[in-house]
Amino acid sequence: MAGRFISLEGGEGVGKSTQIKRLAEALRARGHEVVETREPGGSPGAEAIRKLLLEGEAERWTAETETLLFAAARADHVARTIRPALARGAWVLTDRFLDSSLAYQGGAGGVGEAAIRQLHAIGSGGLLPDRTLLLRLPAESAAARASTRDGGAGDRIGGRDASYHARVAAAFEALAAQEPERFRPVDASGPAGDVTERILAALADLL
Ligand SMILES: Nc1ncnc2c1ncn2[C@@H]1O[C@H](COP(=O)(O)OP(=O)(O)OP(=O)(O)O)[C@@H](O)[C@H]1O
């Protein structure tokens, strides 16, 4: 059976990592092989690039350099982890993918969408998820969840100001409107189990 490629997207603290774990359990209970992965990261080379991207001073990289590093990490992740898993029929669940570059470096950072897509075509053969779940949560609730988790110590991108994160959120909404076939917005409020039920409903046609 062909594998399925699912991405979870959204701003900081909306519950993506929590839901990847819960969704993976639900899919395994249905007998599927599931690979849980994340970006930046998901392969040894990409995890090394993750450290470069998320550690250090806020101004360590320009938006353009960040874009190149994310694209390089993604190329390794796709080649070493995602494509082999899909080829053997697994479900691949990734915590962030291309749309995060389009929202953060593009919509919020000012790098052109066409350039980001061109890098993705070169590095990752233009691979896109079968379905992208956009977790939606009001900014204050997401910030409260992230602050409970991190105690106020975010990484160099998560720690950017509220106006940056508002542009990220607006860019995700624009991407979802642009590709309604691939994207499914999911209400991420309320208990985690309720959110998982909404996610399974948004994948019903693929199950
Ligand atoms: N439905 C929920 N209700 C309450 N708290 C939640 C819920 N889902 C997740 N959390 C908690 O909120 C915090 C952030 O969740 P999580 O790490 O899954 O978000 P994330 O979207 O992966 O964040 P980031 O992108 O910043 O890594 C965690 O402490 C998690 O336990």
Ligand SMILES: Cc1cn([C@H]2C[C@H](O)[C@@H](COP(=O)(O)O)O2)c(=O)[nH]c1=O
């Ligand atoms: C893939 C990707 C990620 N980012 C940002 C988004 C977050 O601030 C961090 C990743 O941290 P997380 O806790 O694992 O969510 O990186 C980005 O700016 N561009 C991207 O392409």
